[in-house]
Amino acid sequence: MTVSSREKILSGIRRGLKRGPLEGSARDAVEARLADLKRNLIPARGQLDRAGQLRLFREMAEMLDATVEIVDGPDAVPAAVDGFLGRHNLPKTLRMAPHETLEALPWAEKAPLLELNRGAARVEDQAGLGMAFAGVAETGTLVFLSGGNSPATVNFLPDNHVAVLRASDIAGAYEEVWTRIRADREPGTLPRTVNLISGPSRTADIEQMLIKGAHGPRRLHIIIVPDDEAA
Amino acid sequence: MQTTSHAFKDNARKAMADVDLRTALKRVETGFTTARRKAADRLPEFEDLRDAGRDIKNHVLENLDFYLERFEERVIAQGGKVHWCSTPREARETILKLCRSVDARTATKGKSMIAEEIALNPFLEANGIEPIETDLGEYIIQLADEPPSHIIGPAVHKTKDQVSDLFLEHHWKYGRTERQTDPQALVNEAREILRQKYVDADVGITGANFLVAETGSTIIVTNEGNGDLTQMLPKMHIVIASLEKIVPTLDDMATIMRVLARSATGQEMSVYTTLSTGTRREGDLDGPEEFHVVLLDNGRSEMVGTELQELLRCIRCGACMNHCPVYHTVGGHAYGWVYPGPIGAALDPHFLGIEEARHLPSASTFCGKCEEVCPMRIPLPRIMRYWREQAFERRVGPPLERAGIRFWAFFARRPALYRLATRLAIRVLRRLAGRRGVLTALPFAGGWTDGRDLPAPEGRTFQELWKSGRRSP
Ligand code: SF4
Numbered sequence: 292m293t294v295s296s297r298e299k300i301l302s303g304i305r306r307g308l309k310r311g312p313l314e315g316s317a318r319d320a321v322e323a324r325l326a327d328l329k330r331n332l333i334p335a336r337g338q339l340d341r342a343g344q345l346r347l348f349r350e351m352a353e354m355l356d357a358t359v360e361i362v363d364g365p366d367a368v369p370a371a372v373d374g375f376l377g378r379h380n381l382p383k384t385l386r387m388a389p390h391e392t393l394e395a396l397p398w399a400e401k402a403p404l405l406e407l408n409r410g411a412a413r414v415e416d417q418a419g420l421g422m423a424f425a426g427v428a429e430t431g432t433l434v435f436l437s438g439g440n441s442p443a444t445v446n447f448l449p450d451n452h453v454a455v456l457r458a459s460d461i462a463g464a465y466e467e468v469w470t471r472i473r474a475d476r477e478p479g480t481l482p483r484t485v486n487l488i489s490g491p492s493r494t495a496d497i498e499q500m501l502i503k504g505a506h507g508p509r510r511l512h513i514i515i516v517p518d519d520e521a522a
Numbered sequence: 523m524q525t526t527s528h529a530f531k532d533n534a535r536k537a538m539a540d541v542d543l544r545t546a547l548k549r550v551e552t553g554f555t556t557a558r559r560k561a562a563d564r565l566p567e568f569e570d571l572r573d574a575g576r577d578i579k580n581h582v583l584e585n586l587d588f589y590l591e592r593f594e595e596r597v598i599a600q601g602g603k604v605h606w607c608s609t610p611r612e613a614r615e616t617i618l619k620l621c622r623s624v625d626a627r628t629a630t631k632g633k634s635m636i637a638e639e640i641a642l643n644p645f646l647e648a649n650g651i652e653p654i655e656t657d658l659g660e661y662i663i664q665l666a667d668e669p670p671s672h673i674i675g676p677a678v679h680k681t682k683d684q685v686s687d688l689f690l691e692h693h694w695k696y697g698r699t700e701r702q703t704d705p706q707a708l709v710n711e712a713r714e715i716l717r718q719k720y721v722d723a724d725v726g727i728t729g730a731n732f733l734v735a736e737t738g739s740t741i742i743v744t745n746e747g748n749g750d751l752t753q754m755l756p757k758m759h760i761v762i763a764s765l766e767k768i769v770p771t772l773d774d775m776a777t778i779m780r781v782l783a784r785s786a787t788g789q790e791m792s793v794y795t796t797l798s799t800g801t802r803r804e805g806d807l808d809g810p811e812e813f814h815v816v817l818l819d820n821g822r823s824e825m826v827g828t829e830l831q832e833l834l835r836c837i838r839c840g841a842c843m844n845h846c847p848v849y850h851t852v853g854g855h856a857y858g859w860v861y862p863g864p865i866g867a868a869l870d871p872h873f874l875g876i877e878e879a880r881h882l883p884s885a886s887t888f889c890g891k892c893e894e895v896c897p898m899r900i901p902l903p904r905i906m907r908y909w910r911e912q913a914f915e916r917r918v919g920p921p922l923e924r925a926g927i928r929f930w931a932f933f934a935r936r937p938a939l940y941r942l943a944t945r946l947a948i949r950v951l952r953r954l955a956g957r958r959g960v961l962t963a964l965p966f967a968g969g970w971t972d973g974r975d976l977p978a979p980e981g982r983t984f985q986e987l988w989k990s991g992r993r994s995p
Contacts, residue, residue, distance in 0.1 A: 296606045296607055296608040296612060296819075297606035299608050299819075300590075300606055300608060300765065300817075300819045300823050301587045301590070301591070303819070303823035303824060303826070304586045304587045304590075304823045304826050305587055306827075307823065307824065307825070307826030307827030307828065307831075308584065308586075308587075308826060308827055309827060312587065312588075313585060313587070313588045318588070321585050321588055324581075324770060325592070325735070325736060325770055325771065328736070328771055328772075328773060329773065330773050331574050331578070331773055331774065331776075331777040332567060332570055332571060332574050332777065334565060334566070334567045334571075334780070335566070335567070336565075351790070355793070389807075410807055411807040411808040412808075414717055414718065414721055430790045430791035432791060432795075437806060437808075437809060438803070438805070438806060439805035439806060439807060442806070442807035442808045443750070443754050443808055443809065444754055444755070444807075444808045447747055447750045447751055447754065448751070464776075465772075465776040465779070466772075466773050466776055469772040469773060469776070479596050479599070479736060479737055479738070480596075480599070480600060480737065480799070481600075481737045481739055481797060481799040482799070482803065483798070483799060483800060483801065483802055483803055483806060483809045484754065484796065484797065484798055484799075484809060485739075485796070485797035485799075486750070486794065486795075486796055486797075487791075487794070487795035487796070487797075488793065488794060489790075489791045489792070489793050489794075489795075490793050491793070492745070492746055492747040492793060492794075493745050493746070493793060494658045494659075494709060494745060494746050495675070495745070495787070496657070496658040496659035496662065496675065496676075496677055497658070497662075497677075497680075497682050497685055497705045497708060497709070498546070498549065498681065498682050498705070499549050499550075499553050499675070499678070500682075500705050502705050502706050502709045504709065504710070504713065505658055505709055505713065505745065505746035505747065505748065506656065506658075506713055506716065506746045506747040506748040506751055507746065507747020507748075507750065507751075507793070507794065508747070
């Protein structure tokens, strides 16, 4: 059944295009386009200098109702997380992505009362902490790659999502992030899930009124760790 | 979905008498259009990005077979499977078989117009699998047992009061016995009820805004996060997508993504853009064990190389209906099938046949706004004109209607002449309207206006009247 539909669809397309399967130089040209991975037009706002990118990232993320905090250094992250939970009267329990960068932080020393649970998130979790792979200045977007150190559920199930982002991981445009993702992978592959997240969950499905916290997190808090001169 | 497109005129008449609907449509008209304008203005490259997006899609369509095969290769290489389906029936049966293979009792669903196109929900229900819509708008209309009335805001026609009533009626069984009226409370209630459903579901079904040939990824763009919970918690993720969603690379996707949300809701970017590729990997802590892409044709391959090919560039952003004076007047349900507004008027005759859908391409005021705002620069008015000519040539509809079309077609091919003629005709029209000042038939506008009164022009043309928002009560 499926084999014949596959053939039917492909031959239907080819009939419409008045040719057989792509061959010769025509095929080479398309293969070359695919291999080139050429970038298309990138808006000027995605091509600022490093300091400009950081500024724009923050501005865009805040416009989307995320909160942004720039801490002094990695050692200040546990207290920042702790402070966020305290500000919102949340229990001092955290679902944490078992990411090596997060694991290396001085939790016991700086936030001794915080209970950390590793692994995939559960429905009852109220706050999740993830390590962003990148930020995109042009729209204040965070990028997460799923993996053993970064379960995607952490970014979606808990009501409160806290993300740690290195300043040097803030890119101007999405295309720079694709380049970075491709760099350490077999060509043509991606992790199971790549999440681009721009602000907390929202809906406008009731009379077009903007309501936050539809199904994903109601709050998104971004902790930026300065690790280059620009920050 | 049962089509009522043949009854467009009746549907439209009823819609225009619906006060709640008129209020809702006013919100579409002002809300979406203002937001799009602002978003476009904030990005100086917006118009150039539209051109770039159009060019990418044109390139894809010229090489559609190649990119689809490459996409399939990449999906398989990462543990997934592609199911090519020529017809809605084949797609429905494929999905049912997949659901049965894991003994599914419930399937959560993200928003998908293709699922509407193949009428998936009633089919799953009839076969003992409960489909649970998780997008708030889709959830609302599922409770109301209605089709969507807008491709990005399925419940735009519903008032908050109606949602309050629906929730009270259907959430009673969960112990929610208080009628909520605050919108935040309504959203919270739906959120809490759906939360456990995500976890309990055996299968998660989502649509796709893009398919990427480079990586074999399927991509959804949402604001709520429901599509993500739908696909990451159950053991099987089924993606249902039509084949024209394919783009070559991630870079191409990024280009089109930059015009999608801005055109649709006026957001710079939707909250969640999610790339799903294959199955859960070794060492992953969550994600589905099975990944299936149901790739639907449903006559699209036949559009390649024809006058209709340009419709395959559509990214279903909804801008054309948000800006359409006819949609603003009659709403989505009047169109009688899955796709309303200008894109529906151009697309539905292909799916339903011109006999059934013959009124839709006539539902136009020639204002050209749809083409003006379409991010993919699809010549929607030209395609509607094509269908009207087809209807005439194939002699569908009653003879009087055909005579109208012939007359109309002559002018429609000559827009300048059409405008001149209508200006000259104003005096005649006013005389026709007589003292009442109301016209019951508009000779040049053809079919769909027959069922309603138009105010007599006061020195302005029909198109100008529409533009200025002046309408019959
Ligand atoms: S036809 Fe154009 S404007 Fe209408 S939904 Fe498709 S892409 Fe959007």
